Amino acid sequence: MSSTSSGEVGIRDGVSSARYHQWALPLQGRYHTGDRGLDPRARSGGSGRACLGSLSVDRTGPALVSGEYRSHAAGAGGRVVRWPLNDATDLPRADNGATVGTATASAAYSTPVFQMQGVATDGTWYYMAGECPQSWVPDLIARGACSCIHRARPGGEPSVVTRSPSLTQNLSYSTASGRLWGLNEYTGHRVVFSIDPP
16 A cells, blocks of 8 residues: 555545555455345354355365354354365356355354454364363463464364464464464464464
8 A cells, every 4th residue: 555544445536545554455245144224243042054164275275264253242152164165267166066055064063162353273173263172271361371382083072172362363274394384363463373283
């Protein structure tokens, strides 16, 4: 952007700005789950349309893997959903084979991981960034100072792999290196990390 001091988004009088950010990605397409007129955040207890909060590429698929952020007040933990991709277009594979259309998830399950802000898979295990369980971080204030990386097979109970920086999100699994990558959203304390999962 030519300006990072403006809260505006777009180009005005030849000056490009992206709400104080140095870079912006152009909108290429839009996906939605179900009726666009409904507010998915108004749903509770894991029913209804998923409120997707994270997305990664399953390079073993190929597929997209999305995760749903859920707070304790919203009920059960978030859902993990896997969407097949079309090999020819790298877009979600429509049920009828068309380039654009309705795509049905190939797998989905609900996890007890709360405040999930990142999910990735190595093709067997799903890795989820979310709140640490009390058994890992007993003190409530300390629990807010870090996140945990959880691991589970589809439909299985998750177990904690390790603690991670506070507000960890955006997980990605590299099939080339066998490593899990992530970063956090903590302003002023941004951390990019890589771990060798078990």
